[in-house]
Amino acid sequence: MMVNVLRFDTVAACALWQPIDDRVMGGLSSSRLRFDEAGWAVFEGVVSLQNQGGFASVRASTRVLARQGVAGYGLTVRGDGRSYKFSVRTETSFDGMSYQASFQPAVDSWSEITVLVASMRPTMRGRLVPRAPRLQPERVCQLGWMVADGKAGPFALAIRQVTVF
Numbered sequence: 461m462m463v464n465v466l467r468f469d470t471v472a473a474c475a476l477w478q479p480i481d482d483r484v485m486g487g488l489s490s491s492r493l494r495f496d497e498a499g500w501a502v503f504e505g506v507v508s509l510q511n512q513g514g515f516a517s518v519r520a521s522t523r524v525l526a527r528q529g530v531a532g533y534g535l536t537v538r539g540d541g542r543s544y545k546f547s548v549r550t551e552t553s554f555d556g557m558s559y560q561a562s563f564q565p566a567v568d569s570w571s572e573i574t575v576l577v578a579s580m581r582p583t584m585r586g587r588l589v590p591r592a593p594r595l596q597p598e599r600v601c602q603l604g605w606m607v608a609d610g611k612a613g614p615f616a617l618a619i620r621q622v623t624v625f
Contacts, residue, residue, distance in 0.1 A: 466524045466603070466622045468501035476520040480604075481505070487513020493605070496618065503544075503605045504616040515586070515608035516615070517545075521552065523601055525624050530597035535573040536620035539565035543609045544617055546575055547583075548595070549602035557584045558604065559595045570620065597624070 468474060477493035491505030505516045525533070525548075535546055544565070547558040559580035565571040582592030586608065603622070607615050 464525050464527060464624045466522065468495075468619050468621060469499045471495045474501045476522065477501075477518040478520070479505075479516070479518050481516045482508075482511075482513035485513075486511045487515070489513050489516040491516035491518055491607075491615075493518045493619075499620075501619045502616055503607075503619060504614070505607075506614050507607055507609075507612055509610075509612045514610060514612075515606060517547075517604055517606035517608075519547075519549075519602055519604040521602050525603065525622065526598055526600040527624065528598040530577055530624045532574055532576040532625055534621075534623040534625060535563065535565075535575060536570060536622075537563075537565045537573060538570050538618040539567050540616050541567050542607055542611065542615050542617075545604075545606040545608065546573075546622075547604040547606060548580070548597075548600045549604070550596055550599035552601055555585070557582055557589055557592060558602075559583070560606070565617070570618075 474495040488508035561575040582589040
């Protein structure tokens with residue numbers, strides 16, 4: 461079986477990601493995804509709770525992980541003690557629905573996080589969408605990383621790769 465992999469081991473792979481922070485609604489948080497010379501990406505920034513804020517995220521358009529029969533995603537990440545969210549979208553619109561899974565990786569060591577498609581929760585603007593259609597992995601066209609754990613301050617999530625299985 462072919463395994464699709466999204467690696468974060470080049471500057472070009474990291475350049476595709478755009479920040480979408482709480483600034484879109486008046487908040488003061490900021491983030492970016494940058495290439496680390498050690499050969500991985502770092503999703504980093506500062507979360508501010510001022511002005512009704514409290515989240516930071518990055519998103520990229522890609523169909524690398526889109527395929528039928530996907531049971532889940534494997535995240536190779538290293539954390540800082542905070543909780544994060546991995547999200548996928550099946551629409552290209554800026555403000556459409558996303559399917560999210562929360563995770564908290566180990567601090568100072570690489571973790572292999574398993575996110576089952578069946579466990580991903582449909583959300584829109586931070587709220588659960590009841591009776592939403594089931595995620596169709598073959599239609600995934602955007603991926604995202606988010607921190608929205610209700611805590612102000614700096615954050616840094618190191619990311620090596622995302623696989624599908």
